[in-house]
Amino acid sequence: xxxxxxxxxxxxxxxxxxxxxxxxxxxxxxxxxxxxxxxxxxxxxxxxxxxxxxxxxxxxxxxxxxxxxxxxxxxxxxxxxxxxxxxxxxxxxxxxxxxx
Amino acid sequence: xxxxxxxxxxxxxxxxxxxxxxxxxxxxxxxxxxxxxxxxxxxxxxxxxxxxxxxxxxxxxxxxxxxxxxxxxxxxxxxxxxxxxxxxxxxxxxxxxxxxxxxxxxxxxxxxxxxxxxxxxxxxxxxxxxxxxxxxxxxxxxxxxxxxxxxxxxxxxxxxxxxxxxxxxxxxxxxxxxxxxxxxxxxxxxxxxxxxxxxxxxxxxxxxxxxxxxxxxxxxxxxxxxxxxxxxxxxxxxxxxxxxxxxxxxxxxxxxxxxxxxxxxxxxxxxxxxxxxxxxxxxxxxxxxxxxxxxxxxxxxxxxxxxxxxxxxxxxxxxxxxxxxxxxxxxxxxxxxxxxxxxxxxxxxxxxxxxxxxxxxxxxxxxxxxxxxxxxxxxxxxxxxxxxxxxxxxxxxxxxxxxxxxxxxxxxxxxxxxxxxxxxxxxxxxxxxxxx
Numbered sequence: 001x002x003x004x005x006x007x008x009x010x011x012x013x014x015x016x017x018x019x020x021x022x023x024x025x026x027x028x029x030x031x032x033x034x035x036x037x038x039x040x041x042x043x044x045x046x047x048x049x050x051x052x053x054x055x056x057x058x059x060x061x062x063x064x065x066x067x068x069x070x071x072x073x074x075x076x077x078x079x080x081x082x083x084x085x086x087x088x089x090x091x092x093x094x095x096x097x098x099x100x
Numbered sequence: 101x102x103x104x105x106x107x108x109x110x111x112x113x114x115x116x117x118x119x120x121x122x123x124x125x126x127x128x129x130x131x132x133x134x135x136x137x138x139x140x141x142x143x144x145x146x147x148x149x150x151x152x153x154x155x156x157x158x159x160x161x162x163x164x165x166x167x168x169x170x171x172x173x174x175x176x177x178x179x180x181x182x183x184x185x186x187x188x189x190x191x192x193x194x195x196x197x198x199x200x201x202x203x204x205x206x207x208x209x210x211x212x213x214x215x216x217x218x219x220x221x222x223x224x225x226x227x228x229x230x231x232x233x234x235x236x237x238x239x240x241x242x243x244x245x246x247x248x249x250x251x252x253x254x255x256x257x258x259x260x261x262x263x264x265x266x267x268x269x270x271x272x273x274x275x276x277x278x279x280x281x282x283x284x285x286x287x288x289x290x291x292x293x294x295x296x297x298x299x300x301x302x303x304x305x306x307x308x309x310x311x312x313x314x315x316x317x318x319x320x321x322x323x324x325x326x327x328x329x330x331x332x333x334x335x336x337x338x339x340x341x342x343x344x345x346x347x348x349x350x351x352x353x354x355x356x357x358x359x360x361x362x363x364x365x366x367x368x369x370x371x372x373x374x375x376x377x378x379x380x381x382x383x384x385x386x387x388x389x390x391x392x393x394x395x396x397x398x399x400x401x402x403x404x405x406x407x408x409x410x411x412x413x414x415x416x417x418x419x420x421x422x423x424x425x426x427x428x429x430x431x432x433x434x435x436x437x438x439x440x441x442x443x444x445x446x447x448x449x450x451x452x453x454x455x456x457x458x459x460x461x462x463x464x465x466x467x468x469x470x471x472x473x474x475x476x477x478x479x480x481x482x483x484x485x486x487x488x489x490x491x492x493x494x495x496x497x498x499x500x501x502x503x504x505x506x507x508x509x510x511x512x513x514x515x516x517x518x519x520x521x522x523x524x525x526x527x528x529x530x531x532x533x534x535x536x
Contacts, residue, residue, distance in 0.1 A: 023233075025181060025183060025209060027134070027181040027183070029127070029132060029133075030127065031124065031127050034136060034183070036183035036184070036211070038183075038206075038209070038211050038233065038234050039233040039234075041184070041211060041213075041236060043136065043183065045124055047124070
């Protein structure tokens with residue numbers, strides 16, 4: 001992964017509701033998970049189980065920040081997770097959830 | 101045709117948020133519980149007779165998996181979360197149930213990329229394909245001009261492929277793959293291939309000529325010379341990620357900067373091959389008893405083969421490096437491709453036949469000096485029986501004669517391949533730690 005952030009990653013909004021893209025499959029692995037997007041045919045690696053927990057709880061959380069807190073991500077670790085979520089958003093693996 | 105390889109896939113390691121980086125390569129080296137993707141040769145039947153066909157295709161095998169068995173296998177892939185299959189052959193579209201199986205797979209969370217010579221790609225089919233986001237298409241073409249292509253793939257095959265690309269483009273299918281096996285005769289046409297791909301809004305994909313299947317018969321005459329390999333490497337470096345390679349050319353990494361990719365041999369670890377009769381091999385370039393892990397028709401099905409095969413267990417064992425270990429370039433090329441070594445009769449723990457330092461060439465020379473080539477005999481061959489097939493389809497003014505090698509079966513113990521092969525699903529993967 002590049003050390004420079006994609007602009008969308010830097011701009012990721014933790015205060016919005018997010019969800020896994022409906023066309024993405026997650027496969028749990030010892031290192032975290034594989035995510036595959038059936039429309040873009042892109043594969044991504046979630047390289048920690050904590051990140052997997054965050055992504056899995058996005059859909060049930062009012063905001064991405066809430067999902068992070070629910071997964072036990074404290075304020076110190078939050079910026080790194082914001083960047084990771086931004087990367088996933090930039091590749092379409094997760095998307096903003098429309099209000100129900 | 102028969103180069104149904106893995107990619108079109110751009111793998112990115114998103115997230116490594118806040119802890120010591122996990123070396124994915126290390127994880128993959130040990131093998132995953134299920135393949136990320138796999139190659140599925142759906143039939144050995146083919147209407148062409150490409151001289152370098154890596155699955156020695158031609159005639160349909162009467163034991164071919166039935167439609168019901170294919171569907172059951174797709175169900176199993178879905179359960180295991182095999183994300184996608186690279187379907188090839190043979191020419192997969194000659195199966196009457198091909199389009200149904202594609203629909204079935206994409207409807208069951210198994211993405212499809214299929215390789216074709218384009219002969220069955222009608223305008224209606226192109227329209228259907230363009231509507232299905234779960235499908236990617238790979239058109240095989242081995243010359244940027246008809247004379248160069250048809251000498252290898254058969255008379256008329258250039259025109260057929262071009263027509264197929266026109267139909268895909270007309271149907272609005274962008275980003276399909278134009279797949280080229282690089283040979284001594286087309287390596288000077290790389291820019292022309294790129295121009296053809298651009299014309300049809302396709303993406304160019306170059307892969308390595310393997311001495312697998314009938315490729316063993318023509319490899320000596322068709323594989324790029326050392327000078328050509330160097331120019332190929334420079335061309336690929338200049339093009340960066342705009343040209344796909346399926347991690348095919350990692351054996352050239354010793355020339356300098358690594359090419360895009362992860363440089364891991366995924367054979368039996370994160371990928372494999374299922375052949376038309378259900379046999380499971382470590383990779384598409386290794387259709388040989390030495391790399392046969394089992395059959396999907398056996399009890400436990402594909403999952404049991406993947407998990408319990410002794411052959412795959414051996415591939416997942418830690419790496420020793422063998423004769424190449426002391427080489428300063430070992431970290432770059434890691435000894436090259438298992439299949440390329442095996443089918444040229446080289447030891448699996450020695451240099452690749454196309455080693456950039458020339459070690460492979462030297463070993464081949466001493467191999468041939470013995471008077472007969474100790475090349476493994478093929479363990480299956482579905483070529484049409486008459487060599488006239490080749491004459492009719494493949495011969496042309498530019499075609500080099502097929503070398504007849506006296507084959508002596510040799511028993512080689514598969515050790516771990518150390519490198520990415522064309523099956524790597526990790527193409528395009530970049531990590532902050534380089535391609536280790």
